Amino acid sequence: MKSIIYFVSEDWYFCSHRLPIARKALADGFKVVVITRINKHGDIIKSEGFELEPIEIKRGGVNLVSEFKTLFALYSCYKKYNPDIAHHVALKPVIYGTLVARFIGSIKIVNAMAGLGFVFISNKKRVKLLRFFIHRLFRFLFNNKNSQLILQNKDDLEYFLKNKLVKKDRVKIIRGSGVDINKFIPVEECIGIPIVMLASRMLWDKGVGEFIEAAKILKQEGVEARFVLVGKVDSENPASISNSQLNEWNELDTVEWWGERSNMDEVLAQAHIVCLPSYREGLPKVLLEAASCGKPIIATDVPGCREIVHDGENGVLVPLKDSNSLADAIKELLNNPNKRERMGENGRRLVEREFSEEIVAFQTSRVYWKFLV
Numbered sequence: 001m002k003s004i005i006y007f008v009s010e011d012w013y014f015c016s017h018r019l020p021i022a023r024k025a026l027a028d029g030f031k032v033v034v035i036t037r038i039n040k041h042g043d044i045i046k047s048e049g050f051e052l053e054p055i056e057i058k059r060g061g062v063n064l065v066s067e068f069k070t071l072f073a074l075y076s077c078y079k080k081y082n083p084d085i086a087h088h089v090a091l092k093p094v095i096y097g098t099l100v101a102r103f104i105g106s107i108k109i110v111n112a113m114a115g116l117g118f119v120f121i122s123n124k125k126r127v128k129l130l131r132f133f134i135h136r137l138f139r140f141l142f143n144n145k146n147s148q149l150i151l152q153n154k155d156d157l158e159y160f161l162k163n164k165l166v167k168k169d170r171v172k173i174i175r176g177s178g179v180d181i182n183k184f185i186p187v188e189e190c191i192g193i194p195i196v197m198l199a200s201r202m203l204w205d206k207g208v209g210e211f212i213e214a215a216k217i218l219k220q221e222g223v224e225a226r227f228v229l230v231g232k233v234d235s236e237n238p239a240s241i242s243n244s245q246l247n248e249w250n251e252l253d254t255v256e257w258w259g260e261r262s263n264m265d266e267v268l269a270q271a272h273i274v275c276l277p278s279y280r281e282g283l284p285k286v287l288l289e290a291a292s293c294g295k296p297i298i299a300t301d302v303p304g305c306r307e308i309v310h311d312g313e314n315g316v317l318v319p320l321k322d323s324n325s326l327a328d329a330i331k332e333l334l335n336n337p338n339k340r341e342r343m344g345e346n347g348r349r350l351v352e353r354e355f356s357e358e359i360v361a362f363q364t365s366r367v368y369w370k371f372l373v
Contacts, residue, residue, distance in 0.1 A: 004084065006035070036052075037054070091117070107146070109148070121279060135163060176288055179357060199268070201234045202232065202234065202241040211277055225330075276298075278305060279302060281303065292351040298329045
C-alpha cells in the first residue's frame with residue numbers, strides 16, 4: 001500500500017484546509033498519516049481513518065533546543081512510516097519536512113505554500129534579513145527532481161519565479177483548499193439591521209484596523225448596520241490583535257466581536273456583506289465560503305483576494321489600506337440589495353465552477369500520482 005504523510009503545524013488548520021484532500025488520498029488507496037500539533041481536533045483526525053502522530057511545533061519558535069527536538073521527532077516519524085509522499089503545508093513544515101525528507105532520500109515531496117505571509121511582506125530590518133536567508137534555503141529545497149511546489153495564486157508564482165526560488169517545471173498553481181458547496185449554501189438574507197462581517201484570525205494584516213475605521217466612518221454618517229468580527233486571537237503571530245483591544249472595540253460599540261466559531265456556514269448565513277481587507281493572501285477560504293453562500297464580498301486588490309473577487313461581478317475590490325474606499329464600497333452595497341443579490345448569485349456560480357473541494361482534491365491527487373507513475 002502506498003502511503004502519504006501530511007505535516008501541518010496545527011490540527012485545526014489540517015481539518016479546515018486539508019481534510020478533503022486527505023480523504024481523497026485515502027479513497028485512492030493511500031495509507032494516510034497526519035503529523036501535527038494537537039489542540040482540539042485529534043479525535044476528528046483519527047475518526048477519518050488516518051493515523052495521527054502528535055508533534056510539538058511552534059510556528060514562530062526560535063528556541064534552538066526545542067526546534068532541534070521538533071526536527072528529531074519529525075525524522076523519527078518519517079523513518080517509522082517511510083512514506084512514498086510527504087505533503088508539507090505552510091512555511092515551517094515546508095522547511096523542516098523537506099530537510100528531513102531530503103536527508104532520508106527516498107521520499108517524494110509536495111510542498112504547499114498557503115500564501116506569502118508576514119516573513120514575505122514585512123519591511124522590518126530583522127524580517128528582511130530572515131527573508132534573505134529563506135530565499136536561499138528555498139532555492140536548495142525546491143529545485144529537486146523529487147520535489148513539487150504548490151502555490152495558490154499567480155502573484156505568488158510570479159514572486160517565486162522572479163526571485164529564482166523554484167524552476168518553472170517544479171511549481172504548480174492549485175487555487176485554494178476548496179469549499180464544501182453542499183454545506184455552504186445560499187439562503188435568504190436575514191431580515192433586520194444588515195450585518196457587515198469580517199471573518200478571519202484577528203490579525204492586523206487581515207485589515208481589521210481598516211475595517212474598524214470604515215465602521216467608524218459609516219456610523220458617523222448615520223449608516224445603519226452591524227459590523228461584526230468573527231475569529232480568534234492568534235498569539236503566536238506577531239501581527240495578532242490583543243484580546244484587550246478587541247474587547248475595547250466591543251465595549252465602545254464600534255464592532256461586535258463574536259470570537260471563534262466552528263459553525264461558519266451558519267455564521268456566514270447571517271451576513272449581508274462579507275469583507276476581507278487583507279494585505280496579502282494565498283487564496284482566502286473565507287471568501288470562497290462566503291461566495292458559496294451567495295454573499296457579495298469586498299476585499300483588497302491584493303494577491304489571493306483578486307483570484308476570487310471579480311470586481312463588479314461577485315464583489316468589489318478596494319485599494320490596500322484605504323478605509324475610506326472600503327467604507328464607500330460597503331455603503332454602496334448596503335444601499336443596493338439588488339446588486340448584493342446579483343453579486344451573490346455570480347459568486348455562487350464561480351465557486352461551483354472552479355473552487356469546490358472536489359476540484360481541488362482531484363488536482364492535488366494528480367500531483368501525487370504523477371510522482372508515482
